[in-house]
Amino acid sequence: MLEEEFDIDALKRNETADFVAEVFYEELKFILNKDLDQMLIVENNGMNSRALSKDILDVSTLYKSISSKYKEFLVLHLSRNSIYHQLPEILFHPLVISTPSMSNKEVVEAIKENKRRELRNLNFFQPFDTDLFNESSKIINRHLNFLTDDDASENLFKIAQKILDAKLDIPKVKLFKLFFKLCNSEQLKENLPVIEDLIYEVLDLKVTLKYTPKIFNKIPFNTLGNGLLGIDFGLHGNVQSEVDDITVCILLNESVEDYNELLKNINNVKIILSFLIISNREIFVTYHLTGKLDFTLNNKYLGYDTYLN
Secondary structure (H helix, E strand, O other): OHHHHOOHHHHHOOHHHHOOHHHHHHHHHHHHOOOOHHHEEEEEOOOOHHHOOOOEEEEEEEEEEEOOEEEEEEEEEEOOOOHHHHOOHHHOOOOOOOOOOOOHHHHHHHHHHHHHHHHHHHHHHHHHHHHHHHHHHHHHHHHHOOOOOHHHHHHHHHHHHHHHOOOOOOOHHHHHHHHHHHOOHHHOOOOHHHHHHHHHHHHOOEEEEEEEOOEEOOOOOOEEOOEEOOOOOOOOOOEEOOOOEEEEEEEEOOOOOOHHHHHHHHHHHHHHHHHHOOOOOOEEEEEEEOOOOOOOOOOOOEOOOEOOO
């Protein structure tokens, strides 16, 4: 019995009772450690200005006879409109409940009957109100637990994939981490030490980033009329761009056994950098073996099994 196990009055004084009813209901299930969906009844009392926007008016228990036994229900009294309140009143009540020929006693009885009819209608729509509340509670729960709820997490993953629009071969949890980091990308732009940390968090790769001068070996000028700028006007030799390139060095502790894995990491690094550096920088990715290499003659091929850095 809920009343014997828990102090219902104390639950009503819980600070979450000031939140919307769906949030309070999820907290109630956590506190009671029970699945309340099959024992929930929602009683909507209609919108009331005296409630001062408080969604939860009261919490109580109710016992009903179900198949020759009594079943306990948890009743949430809400200051919300029922389906009944939102339908035209003419469907359930006459426009006038009295006539000039009625005595005072008959008028009072007509008013009471009108009230009884309202209660019957509220009871009729109560299961529908409860089901609608359960569905809205599930939606709220997905919003509150979008990183832990399976359905919400899958939806968020698809949204992150769509927004990033990048062919990143990384686990879901890493993609979430990258997505949330990129939400503050203005703080990461061109910040090489912070980007190094980000790549380590997302790809588990230690990297070093540095700017390298961009040198044009070929003359980057087009034909101007009948003259070729740089040839006919005496501008010969290499040309250095005003915008540097980015060189990434992946630091490896041991030799690479799977070359496709290395290519995947290089591609992932380039994609992540594309979000965080200006687009006209070219990205060069190299790798450096920091661990000790043993070379045994006749067992390894120089340049194939052994890396010369």
